[in-house]
Amino acid sequence: MFHIQTFNAIAPEGMARFDKENYAINEGDAPDGIILRSQKLHDYAFPASVLAVARAGAGTNNVPVKQCTENGIVVFNTPGANANAVKELVIASLLLSVRPILQGAAWVQTLTGEDVETQAEANKAQFAGHELEGKKLGVIGLGAIGAMVANDAYRLGMEVMGFDPFVSVDTAWSISRRVQRAQDLNELLTSCDFITIHVPLSEKTQGMIGAAEIAKMKPTAKLFNFARGGIVDDAAVLAALESGDLAGYTTDFADEKLLHHEKVLVLPHLGASTDEAEINCAKMAARTLKRFLETGVIKRSVNFPTVEMAFNSPYRLTIINKNVPNMLGQISTAVAAEGINIDNMINRGRDDFAYTLVDITEDDPAKVAAVADKLAANPEIVRVRVIQNQGVC
Structure with a gap:
């Protein structure tokens, strides 16, 4: 259980x-x-x-x-x-950034009288906007969300450029061949009318878009952050908006200093909602x-790391260990010392740690427990687990 x-x-x-x-x-x-x-x-x-x-x-x-x-x-x-939920919100936000739909809808609610339709027609020009078709979108990060945004923006008639030095094979297959690939971030920043970010927050991406990056953008460019708040320097964004070096900012991460600014749209983290x-x-x-x-x-x-192996033996040992030399040898020796044969084995490392699956032919639970205890006593091994194959034993 x-x-x-x-x-x-x-x-x-x-x-x-x-x-x-x-x-x-x-x-x-x-x-x-x-x-x-x-x-x-x-x-x-x-x-x-x-x-x-x-x-x-x-x-x-x-x-x-x-x-x-x-x-x-x-x-x-x-x-x-x-990914689809976030993609749809990004596309909606792109549309809201060029058409004052929210402002127009709020204004209509203030009208009174029997001639509401006439008033609306007479004053609608104040809510005229622009179209996305023909404009250039830059997508930073071409993972599941970024790839979908890039593809759908292209279908809306936009020119799309993507930047991601770590594009996986699966993602590469999913991106339209019509999406341009930027050779570096600067190429994207300097040439796009809209820039949307879709990278995870990490030590490398913290503050990824700051004053220096914003200075490279067109003063008419609009920035969108539906990734994580810490990726964009909000203070730098506000300074650029005030100086006229950036035209607009939409974010899904609420920050008090961003509120009540006419060029900023803040959403309450609706991306996956x-x-x-x-x-x-x-x-x-x-x-x-x-x-x-x-x-x-x-x-x-x-x-x-990703570690997958078919489970056909009576028992499986899972081992998390420090990624040091000769661990596989030590594991194999410990198993053999109990007179147990290894049926199948796979090991993968990631940074300072590694993960190993060892399938064994032994069906005596006492002998399996003994080898697990011996392995667990190794100071370089963090955790050992024994899994019984319910379909075999």
């Missing part, structure tokens, strides 16, 4: 993946896995039982990833599950966490 703890309200469509025969939800204080949305865990005292944390969303800034890694806790996210996105994220998070707990397979982790 696995124990799952939830933070926030997780869509029931996702939680339904945890069958009652094998999973207990929010029972006891020793969970095997945690699933959450926006709850901050930086001050949370993780029980020693926790094996994994699944974030039903793309960002993991609310999870102490480094601490989890050091304690052998795998952190998952759900990239792409909410659709029923469909919440359901998709919950389903993916639950599926990923369930597969890891039952088979040890890692996919969509932000702190450990």
Whole structure:
């Protein structure tokens, strides 16, 4: 029986993946896995039982990833599950930035009298705007969201340029060949009428768009941030708006100093706030966490490498260790010392840590436990887990 703890309200469509025969939800204080949305865990005292944390969303800034890694806790996210929701909001915001739709709608509500239609027709010129067709959009970050924004903006008749030095093969296949690829960030900043950001927040992207980058943009350019607040220097944006060096800013991250500015549109973090996105994220998070707990397979982790291997043996050992030389040799020696044959084995490293799956032919649980204890005593090994294959044993 696995124990799952939830933070926030997780869509029931996702939680339904945890069958009652094998999973207990929010029972006891020793969970095997945690699933959450926006709850901050930086001050949370993780029980020693926790094996994994699944974030039903793309960002993991609310999870102490480094601490989890050091304690052998795998952190998952759900990239792409909410991409369509964010993409649609970005497209809507692009339209709002060139057509004063919100202002016009608010103004109509102030009209009175039997000739409301006449008044509206007589004064509508004050809400005339521009069209997106023929304008140039720069997309910084061509992951799941950025690629969708780029493709749909092109379909609206925009010229699109993308910049991402780390485009994956899967993403490359999904991007329209008509989307130009910038060789560097400066090329995009200096040539685009609209710039939208879709990169994760990290040490490298913190303050990625600051005064120096904004100075390279056209004074008529408009900037959009639906990624994370810390990626854009809000003070630099406000200074550029006041000096006329930037035409507008739309962000999904509320900051008091951005409020009540005529050239700024602040949204209350609506990017993934659709029923469909919440359901998709919950389903993916639950599926990923369930597969890891039952088979040890890692996919969509932000702190450990992807490690997948078919599970056909009676038992599987999962090993999280420091990424140092000769660990595979030490693991193999420890298994062999118990007279156990290795049926299959895979190892992948990521930065300072590595993850290994070892499938063994042994069906004596006492011997399997003995080798697991021996491995766990190795100071370079952070965590060892034994998984019994319910379909074999």
